[in-house]
Amino acid sequence: MAAIEDLTRLALDAERELETNAAEVDRILHICNACRYCESFCAVFPAMTRRLDFNVADAHYLANLCHNCSACLYACQYAPPHEFGVNVPKTLAQVRRDTYVEYAFPKSLGVLYRRNGLTVAMAVSLGVAAFLIGAILMQGSLFVHGLEGQFYVIFPHNLLAVLFGAAFGFSVLALAIGVIRFWRQVSEPGKPVPLPNAAGEAARAVLTLQYLDGGHRDGCNNEDDAFTLWRRRFHHFTFYGFMLCFASTSVATLYHYLFAMEAPYPILSLPVLLGTAGGIGLLIGPAGLFWLNIRRNPMQADETQKTMDRGFIALLFFVSLTGLALLAWRDTAAMPLLLAVHLGFVMGFFLTLPYGKFAHGIFRSAALLKYAIEKRRPNPVQAGGE
Amino acid sequence: MTRSEDFIVIDVLVIGGGNAALCAALMAREAGASVLMLEASPKEWRGGNSQHTRNLRCMHDAPQDVLVEAYPEEEYWQDLLKVTGGETSEHLARLVIRASSNCRDWMRRHGVRFQPPLSGALHVARTNAFFMGGGKALVNAYYRSAQTLGVRVRYETPVAGIVLDGDRFVGARTESGELITARACVLAAGGFESNREWLREAWGRNDRGEWPADNFLIRGTRFNQGVLLKDMMRAGADMIGDPSQGHCVAIDARAPLYDGGICTRIDCVSLGVVVNRDGERFYDEGEDFWPKRYAIWGRLVAQQPGQIGYSIIDRKVIGRFMPPVFPGITANSLPELATRLGVPVEVFMRTLDSYNAACRPGTFNHTILDDCRTEGVVPAKTHWALPIDTPPFYGYALRPGITFTYLSLKVDDTAAVRFGNKPSSNLFVAGEMMAGNVLGKGYTAGVGMSIGTAFGRIAGTRAAAAALGRPA
Numbered sequence: 001m002a003a004i005e006d007l008t009r010l011a012l013d014a015e016r017e018l019e020t021n022a023a024e025v026d027r028i029l030h031i032c033n034a035c036r037y038c039e040s041f042c043a044v045f046p047a048m049t050r051r052l053d054f055n056v057a058d059a060h061y062l063a064n065l066c067h068n069c070s071a072c073l074y075a076c077q078y079a080p081p082h083e084f085g086v087n088v089p090k091t092l093a094q095v096r097r098d099t100y101v102e103y104a105f106p107k108s109l110g111v112l113y114r115r116n117g118l119t120v121a122m123a124v125s126l127g128v129a130a131f132l133i134g135a136i137l138m139q140g141s142l143f144v145h146g147l148e149g150q151f152y153v154i155f156p157h158n159l160l161a162v163l164f165g166a167a168f169g170f171s172v173l174a175l176a177i178g179v180i181r182f183w184r185q186v187s188e189p190g191k192p193v194p195l196p197n198a199a200g201e202a203a204r205a206v207l208t209l210q211y212l213d214g215g216h217r218d219g220c221n222n223e224d225d226a227f228t229l230w231r232r233r234f235h236h237f238t239f240y241g242f243m244l245c246f247a248s249t250s251v252a253t254l255y256h257y258l259f260a261m262e263a264p265y266p267i268l269s270l271p272v273l274l275g276t277a278g279g280i281g282l283l284i285g286p287a288g289l290f291w292l293n294i295r296r297n298p299m300q301a302d303e304t305q306k307t308m309d310r311g312f313i314a315l316l317f318f319v320s321l322t323g324l325a326l327l328a329w330r331d332t333a334a335m336p337l338l339l340a341v342h343l344g345f346v347m348g349f350f351l352t353l354p355y356g357k358f359a360h361g362i363f364r365s366a367a368l369l370k371y372a373i374e375k376r377r378p379n380p381v382q383a384g385g386e
Numbered sequence: 387m388t389r390s391e392d393f394i395v396i397d398v399l400v401i402g403g404g405n406a407a408l409c410a411a412l413m414a415r416e417a418g419a420s421v422l423m424l425e426a427s428p429k430e431w432r433g434g435n436s437q438h439t440r441n442l443r444c445m446h447d448a449p450q451d452v453l454v455e456a457y458p459e460e461e462y463w464q465d466l467l468k469v470t471g472g473e474t475s476e477h478l479a480r481l482v483i484r485a486s487s488n489c490r491d492w493m494r495r496h497g498v499r500f501q502p503p504l505s506g507a508l509h510v511a512r513t514n515a516f517f518m519g520g521g522k523a524l525v526n527a528y529y530r531s532a533q534t535l536g537v538r539v540r541y542e543t544p545v546a547g548i549v550l551d552g553d554r555f556v557g558a559r560t561e562s563g564e565l566i567t568a569r570a571c572v573l574a575a576g577g578f579e580s581n582r583e584w585l586r587e588a589w590g591r592n593d594r595g596e597w598p599a600d601n602f603l604i605r606g607t608r609f610n611q612g613v614l615l616k617d618m619m620r621a622g623a624d625m626i627g628d629p630s631q632g633h634c635v636a637i638d639a640r641a642p643l644y645d646g647g648i649c650t651r652i653d654c655v656s657l658g659v660v661v662n663r664d665g666e667r668f669y670d671e672g673e674d675f676w677p678k679r680y681a682i683w684g685r686l687v688a689q690q691p692g693q694i695g696y697s698i699i700d701r702k703v704i705g706r707f708m709p710p711v712f713p714g715i716t717a718n719s720l721p722e723l724a725t726r727l728g729v730p731v732e733v734f735m736r737t738l739d740s741y742n743a744a745c746r747p748g749t750f751n752h753t754i755l756d757d758c759r760t761e762g763v764v765p766a767k768t769h770w771a772l773p774i775d776t777p778p779f780y781g782y783a784l785r786p787g788i789t790f791t792y793l794s795l796k797v798d799d800t801a802a803v804r805f806g807n808k809p810s811s812n813l814f815v816a817g818e819m820m821a822g823n824v825l826g827k828g829y830t831a832g833v834g835m836s837i838g839t840a841f842g843r844i845a846g847t848r849a850a851a852a853a854l855g856r857p858a
Contacts, residue, residue, distance in 0.1 A: 034649035034711040037440055037520030040501035049505050052709050074526055075519030077437050077647045081430050084642075216499040216518055225526040381705045382752075383505070383653075 010111040018098040022059040025095055028086045029054050029062070031078055038072040041215040043205075043371045044088070045072070050379050060102070061186040063095035064360075064367035067211040069220030070300040071227075080299075093302035100359045103185075105177040112355035117307025121315045124351055129344025136336050143337070149264035149330035154339055157256070157263075164343075167350040174354035179366050186370060193376035202369040206361075209235055223295050234288030238316060239361075241281020245320070248275035264330060276327065282320035286313045312357030319345045396422045397853035398846070399566060401545050401558055401614065402574035403427065404434030405521070405835060406817025408528035409842025410572040410849065411537045412496055417850035421537045422568065424558065426544035426575070427609045433525035434576050435606035435790055435818070435834075438647040440504075440521060441514040442839065443832030445487040450515075452500045457513045459483050465513075465830055469681070473631075473826020481799050482824055482833075485840035490515060493839070497527030509677050514832040520648075521835075544609075545575070547617045548813070553805040555813035569853035570812040572845045573803065574838075577791035577818040578612020579632060580604050580644065585788065588629035594691060598786075601693035603637060605787040608644040615793065615819060624796035624804040627822030633829040634684030637787035639694060640712050652782045653707040655683065657752060657770055658699035659741055660784070662690040665724065665733030667741065672759070672769035676707075681829040688786040695784040696727050698738070700776045706752045714780035723779045742773040790834065794822030800858070801845040812852040814845035 029048055032038070039045045044066050051058060070089045078084035097113060104110030112120070136142055136154060147153055152160075205211065212220050212232035219229035252271040255261040265271045290313045293306065322342035329338055352358075398414040400407050403425030415421045425432050445462050446453050462483045466474055490500065499518035503511040517524045532539065549556040549565065557567035578584045585599035592598055619625060641650035656676045659667055669686050673679055687695045699714075717723035724734035744763035750756055750772055758771045795803050795815045802809035817838040824837050851858035 030709070031649050031711050033709045034651070035520075035647070036504045036708075037517075037523075037648070039504050040518055046505075052705060071519060071523075075523035077520065077522050077645070078649070082645060215501070218497075218499070226530060381709075383705060383708050 010114060011108070014098065014101045014111060014114065018056065018095075018102060021091065021094045021098055022054075022056045024091050025059040025062065026054040028084075028088060028091055031084055031086050032088065035078070037077075038075060038088075041071045041075075042067065042069065042211045043368070044092070046375065047371055049383070050374065050381055052381055057186045059095050060099045060182065061367055061370060063092040064099055064182075064363040065371055066092040066096075067209070067220070067364070068093055068300065069212055069214055069231075070297075071214045071221060073300060074221055074225040087299065089300050090302060093305065096360065096363070097302065097305055097308075099182065099363055100355075103178040103182045103363075104355060105174040105181075109355055112352075113308065113359075114304075118311040118314055119307075121311035121348060121352055121356070125315065125318065125345045125348025127344070128347040128351075129341045132340035132343055133337065136340060143333040144335075145333045147333075147335055149335065151263055151330075151335075151339055154336045155343070160343070164346065164350065167347060168353075171350050171353035175359060175362050178354065178359070179362050182363060183366055183370070186367075187373075190374070191377050193373050195373070198372035198376060199369060202365065202372040205368045205372075206365045221297070221300065222292050223297055228292075230288060231292055234285045234292065236285070237281045238285030238289060241278045241283075241285055241320070242316070244274050244278025244281060245323075246278075248272070248278060272327065275323065279320045279324045279327075282316050283324070286317040286320075289313050290317070308357050311352075315345065315349045315352070315356075319349050396420055396566070396568040397570065398422075398849045399424065399558060399568035399571045400574060400846075400849075401571065402434065402576060402817065403432045403539070403541075404574065404576065404817060404838070405436035405439070405524065405528070406838035406842035406845070407434075407572070407574035408436075408525065408532060409839050410574055410814075410816055410846030411532055412528065412535065413843045413846030414572070414850040414853075415532070415535045415537050417847060417854070419570075419850035419853050421532075422566070423532070423537060423539045424543040424545055424560070424566070425539060425541050427541065427607070429541045431607065431609065432529065432541065433522060433607075434610060436525050436838070437522040438520075438606050438645070439517070439524075439832075439835050440648065441510065441516045441832040442490070442835045443486060443513055443830065444490070444515045444836070445483045447487075450490075452502050452515050453512065455512045459487075462486075462513075466824070466833065469828035469830045470824075470826050471828060473828075474824055478797075478799060479824050482837050482840040485843070486836045489839050489843065492843075493524075496531040498524050499527075507677070509675060510831055545614060548573075548614065548621065550621055550813075553803075553808060553810040553813070555810065570849040571814070572801075572842075572849045573614055573618070573795070573813070573815045573819055574817040574842060574845070575614045575819060576607070576610035576612075577632070577821075578610060578615055578629075578793065579606065579788045579791045580608045580610040581612045584612055584616075584629075585791075588791075588793075589688075590630075592689075596692070598688050598693050601785060602634075602688070603639075603641050603646060603650075603785050603787045604644050605635070605637060605641075605646055605650065605789045606644070610790070610818070612791070615795070618795055618803065622805055624807060625794065626796040627792045627794045627826055629791065629793040631793070631822070631827045632791040633681060633789035633825075633834065634688065635680045635787050635789065636683035636687045636695065636784040638710060638712055639783035639785040641785070641787065646787065649711040650787065651680065651708070652697055652710055652784055653680075654699045654703065654710070654780075654782065655679075655697050655784075657703040657707055657772075658697055658774060659738070659767065660695045660697050661729060661734060661737055662696075663692045663694050663729065665729045665731075665737055667737055667765060668695075670765050670768055672767045672771055674755070674769075677831065683784070684786040684788070687784050693786055696729060697782045697784055698723070698774060699780050700774045701778055702772060702776050703752070704780075710782060712782075714782050716778045716780055718777045718779070720774070720779055723781050727781045727783070738774060741767070741771075742775060745771045745773045789829075790818045790821070792822035792825055792827065794818075794820045796820075797823055797841075799844070800848055801841050802848065812849070814849050814852075816841040816845040 078086040101110040218227035326338040397419035501518040555571040589599040637650040724731040744760035748758035803813040
């Protein structure tokens with residue numbers, strides 16, 4: 001009962017916080033809309049000029065359009081210590097967390113975003129790993145010689161497929177429901193636009209992380225007013241590393257079911273090559289993002305989300321590290337232990353997927369698509385056309 | 387070059403921390419001089435009025451990256467001649483104009499980025515190059531470049547006075563009493579617009595017995611107290627300009643006393659009427675596009691009783707002008723609006739009724755000089771005259787907002803400070819402290835930054851040459 005009351009209280013807090021944060025977006029964007037110096041940094045400001053007032057849906061939309069590059073903070077003549085106290089990246093970051101909470105599925109689990117930090121991520125992963133280690137121990141010894149990478153001797157393939165497939169499937173479904181609800185809330189019907197063009201533009205913005213280039217291709221800010229391209233590069237390492245790992249798993253699944261080729265695959269096989277390249281990307285990317293994260297100017301970020309950021313970074317890093325370790329020592333007696341630990345992190349990653357930082361990519365892509373559609377429609381506000 | 391920490395003798399001391407000071411410091415450093423900058427403000431407030439600027443008026447004979455079409459030297463000069471009413475120097479103005487055509491590559495090298503004109507500023511797409519992120523982004527870029535090049539910067543170091551030996555610069559005395567000597571010096575510490583006492587004295591008392599400047603707001607920095615202008619006047623430097631002249635616009639009366647910047651503008655003036663405290667109109671609100679008229683409305687409001695005006699519009703024009711930062715006072719009837727604004731209802735209604743009755747039918751278009759005008763009312767409204775008849779009605783109180791003052795040290799094309807019409811050999815001036823040589827009155831967007839950049843670069847080069855004993 002205590003847990004339910006706790007969740008209810010957290011949900012009420014979240015509601016109140018959303019109102020406060022959305023009101024702050026409305027306040028500062030009235031100042032921005034009268035200034036507009038930042039218009040070519042990113043998509044947030046052109047989207048702003050299509051509006052005169054900013055309701056909660058607008059706040060969600062603009063918050064997720066913002067990539068937190070923070071160029072507008074350092075350029076702002078109204079940033080603290082100015083009495084107007086304009087801080088666009090921080091304010092929008094606060095609303096982003098509200099978005100994740102508000103559009104989580106099931107909604108009652110949305111409050112996990114407020115708690116899903118490093119500790120939760122590690123606890124879930126290590127818990128699952130411990131459980132798997134226990135399962136192995138029930139059947140005999142943890143250290144077994146002569147298995148030569150025979151993973152499915154430890155855990156049968158179908159058991160893994162069902163467990164991980166179900167966890168991943170639920171996460172994808174939960175995220176999909178969330179983003180559809182988000183889309184419905186922030187998008188009002190309008191004049192039809194050529195959707196392929198809009199989708200293409202949004203896809204390019206996502207895949208190139210266009211809005212981490214600061215609008216001038218010098219990059220975004222991290223510690224101070226100097227620009228850096230490393231945030232964008234480390235994101236690329238992470239994203240494309242993840243995609244390569246995903247491709248590796250997909251290819252392996254095809255091998256398994258279509259060609260009845262079972263793991264372990266040779267070092268020079270497609271699944272291992274893709275997985276290794278992806279794994280290396282998933283080490284470099286998250287390590288770099290962590291390094292930037294700890295050095296980030298607190299003015300730019302919502303400090304309360306750092307634990308969520310770092311939890312996600314850590315999960316990605318350890319999924320990759322344990323995966324590469326499993327590859328390196330798959331032919332040794334340590335394989336069962338390494339397998340259990342790796343599977344623990346993968347499961348931890350899947351389970352927290354819809355309630356952690358992973359969501360930022362999904363909601364941001366949706367916001368970019370909305371922007372690409374919206375900008376193809378006439379601006380309803382015809383201010384200062386002279 | 388020597389490393390900055392190794393400076394024993396400072397070659398060039400730059401006093402100030404805005405665009406002109408930074409241009410001078412960068413040029414002097416590039417010429418091989420050791421440079422120390424003294425900025426009066428703390429780091430967060432550095433950059434003076436430059437942090438509120440947004441563009442540079444640029445001559446160009448053909449389309450140039452963000453600039454469309456052409457803006458030839460002669461047209462630029464004619465524009466300047468028109469707004470200043472001849473209160474300018476053709477030689478210096480043309481020097482600034484030509485410099486504006488070729489300074490942007492240098493600016494880019496120091497990290498300044500340009501962007502296409504902002505929405506709501508398309509009217510200057512041809513004449514003005516916008517800084518990406520505005521003036522504070524420019525200031526940040528210059529400071530970063532200065533740091534990389536080894537320019538030393540001391541913040542929170544206001545200078546109280548200059549120590550001279552005849553007409554030669556010897557050193558600067560800081561407010562804390564420290565004497566900082568250097569081989570040459572550039573003064574670029576801004577006008578006196580933040581000094582309310584001086585503004586009061588400069589504008590004096592009007593026929594109504596009011597001190598108009600007491601009701602002025604300062605659009606920019608609080609650090610431009612004019613200390614060095616006054617110090618140089620005392621030292622007998624040659625001066626130019628009228629202390630009551632400056633860039634003065636009508637802004638939202640609720641703007642903060644300092645640093646309200648761009649967002650406190652009220653852009654609906656040309657789409658409605660403006661009445662004074664007594665409820666009477668006093669000028670043609672539709673004379674020209676607002677961006678071409680905003681610079682005269684500060685003085686117009688300053689001449690009204692109580693130095694206040696009220697821009698009145700109705701629902702029809704909402705969304706047709708740049709959104710104001712503060713919400714307007716609203717009412718569902720005009721008498722109610724007058725009451726809310728504190729304007730006498732009877733006179734207000736007489737003014738509005740006669741204006742509404744005088745509006746001739748036409749085709750309203752706020753993007754061109756349209757044919758909606760009044761007939762038989764004084765003053766006439768010559769464009770965009772629509773009857774104000776559709777509730778809700780909105781009112782915005784206006785105050786004069788001083789951007790910068792034009793009282794200046796007199797210079798020629800070397801930027802040297804002059805005493806008895808003779809140039810000092812090692813003391814130079816740039817930015818607002820000499821802008822009045824080019825801009826005796828009036829204003830046109832982006833010209834302040836053109837003057838600051840041109841003369842900042844000249845002053846820095848000359849100061850380095852003077853310090854290093856080279857011909858400039």
